[in-house]
Amino acid sequence: MHSIRAMTWNVWWRFGGNWQEREPGLIAVVRDQRPDVLGVQECWGAHERTQADVLADAIGGYAAFVPVGLPPAPRPMDDPLHEGVQMGLGLVSRWPITRVARVATPSEGRVNAALVSSVQHPLGELRVVVGATSWEPDRVEETTAQVAALARLTRAGHEGRAVPGLLLADLNYDVTQPPLAGMDLRDAWDAAPAGVDERTLSSTNRFAPPEAADQFDRRIDHILFVPGTLGASASSAWIVRDEPGGMPPSDHYPVVADIRIRDAC
DSSP states (O other): OOOEEEEEEOOOHHHHHHHHHHHHHHHHHHHHOOOOOEEEEEEEEESSSHHHHHHHHTTTTTEEEOOSSSSOOOOOOOSGGGTOOOEEEEEEESSSSEEEEEEEEEOOOSSSSSEEEEEEEEEEEEEEEEEEOOGGGGHHHHHHHHHHHHHHHHHHHHHOOOSOEEEEESSSSOEEEEEEEETOEEEEGGGOTTTTTOSSTTTTTTSSSSTTTTTBBBBEEEEEEOOOTTTTEEEEEEEEEGGGGGOOOSSSSOOEEEEOOOOOO
């Protein structure tokens, strides 16, 4: 039996005025969780290095990055160190990343996209999609269309792949809300213990914004998947609330899940 440890985390870009103090905590949590694949939302990208590179170095892995316009980076920049720094999506993988594409998703008046990748898993191509959606109440229809697009990208070609397709995303809504009503991917969170606190944008995190009424105190960060021809199922899932050095590394908590694949033998 093979297993994939998947992780998704909105790492809050360089917001908060404390990103340099928070980054060691991000690294510490990633090292402790040891993901095989990690999707990073609100990932910063500088001229020669990205936050995905930083986190990949922490586990001795590979990194990919695509720029996006959601959420918009501050303009003008509020810190000279942010000049030229992009907002993006990142992927970190223990296995080589063989293909990366930036695929546009629906967005009115601003640029949004998904990171669509192929990863060289020992059993065959692993498709990993990293994404984030609009969050504003007046863009619910747009968010619904973005969620549907991410699901289609994840499912595309799964009938011909042995291993599952993964969607690692901040979808900004939980499974009880309309944008996720038509979701046809499997939710790794189904393997979490019953009754466990599932909030990823949580009042227990002092950086989480309570003004985000549709998102606050909900599980808005997701690990979703479609099995490949070998079959797949989530065996466990959890949320990490560690605060290394007494500081939350982000305004979101990350989600982690182990997904089992039946051996080809």
